[in-house]
Amino acid sequence: MMSITRRDSISSGNQSSQDHVSPFSLFWEQTGAQKSTISLFWEQTASNQGNSESVLGTDFAQRNGAIPMVQTIPVQTTHEALNLSYPSGFDGGNTDTCFSTFVGGQERTVILPSTLTEIIGNKLATLRGAVASTVDGERELADPYQQDLQVTYQNKTYLLGYSAMRQAKRANTQKGDATRYASVEHLIRLLAASALAITDHCYELDLVTTVPYGYYTKALRQQIKQTFNGSHEFALNGVERQACVRVRQILVEGAPGLVLYGASSATTRRLLIDGGGHTTELLTFDGRDPIAELCRGVELGVETIGDYIAEQLLEGHGRRLSLRERSDILRAYGSRMSLSPFPYPVIACGSYAITPAELQTLCHAGAIHLSEAILSEAAMLWGKVNGCVAGDITYQYQLGGSVYFCNEIMREKMPGLLAVADAEKANARGCARIARALV
């Protein structure tokens, strides 16, 4: 349900009969930097006042002295059909960025690497021009995760995602930086991901997003709103776009997942472990209410495994990993149980290369370290029953990218810990559902 502004206009002008094309018309009205409304706008002329015939009233009515009378009436409409606003969820993690929304009533979710870097100078453009242009938005990729993304915003140009990992040594995800969630770089991740999901030139986002439990302060929430809210003009791969963002709600990471998966436990005590790239949230809920003293955020995540692998390869083989290699190794291990696992990259070390078996072993050892560290934190928070961490809580959910690395190992001490399907998308998709309910 949305509000539509109706303007009853009384005109002093004389319109010809060909103006009588419709009793009313809908048109866009920009009422502020952040919000558009639809106006239902018609005009009654001296000739048609008697028979109540309506005349199409456009801006010429105002020019001719029409006096608008504004009235708000509720109209049931489909937001997507009119390109008004898209209820959306955004989870800008330390490894991946996930955006979810509804287009034409259908859910649409985009995942990208969060890696980003600003392009300084035009060396890259020169090189690309000399070889072949790939940042043109036209190339079809088998793997959307690896697509080239170039974003121009406020006269600065950024490489985002896989292309940032490929092209720049100093690219990063701002891992560990508490202010990243309110940064321009984070806004750029949102703009790029939303523009990939939504094809409209101009669009509006009613957004629900998340921050880690440890960063969930009112000050940060306000900073995020200051950065995100408003109209943003940008270009994605050379195509100009405009997004109007309104942050509806900011939640703790992990919690939105319960909307998707927790219906069967909605009235009971339940716990949730959301392991991302750099942080892991340990949350307890009594129904839908979080129990503050049984919640904690720890700085452990999938990148902890990446750090371990990088250290081991540097120590054992004198080989320093690039961001892309590190990402590819983690992605290969994370997809090992899937129907179409990604291959391990070739890690050349002079006269020899590291075998996939050794890379898998390193990943497994890293996953054990991470799982044990999380279990240790969980045991301190929730305690143990008969050797099982949080053994007194029946419903236990695990989501986030760490599911693909740690769930099997963690279940040895938490046998009731169930991984959710599509765990890496749970936060953004849950946020989009909440956004749709809030609008």
Added chain:
Amino acid sequence: MPRNLDENIYLSVPIRKDSSLLAHLKDEAQRARGHKRIQMGPYVSSLLEERDHQLYGEGEGQALWFSSHPASLAQLIEVAVQKAIASILPSLPLLTAPVQLLHERVEESSEAAIEQEAAALAASLKNGGWGCDDEDQ
């Protein structure tokens, strides 16, 4: 092969002479010869674990599996003890049966249930739930 008895536990595992696993291990050992700091423990354990999964997946019964990691060894011993108890006390299967682990994944709730949950949470948030007292709610 250098052995680090502090960090790793070593078990001897029989491998058939003409098996592909042995050929694979020899090949890996050959390649590893030039590296001073190569870690053979996890190296070998990975190969054996892979072989075990192959056997198990082919329905040939669960093979003995090995890993240098203590957690894996503990699991191995646990399974062996359970088997031993089961052979001694066949009439008490309930006591000796392994705990049923919940390996399935949680699938999404029904569309109606998701909508209901989202609406309930949204209502809670609008009423200042979750400590969300931001001024624009």
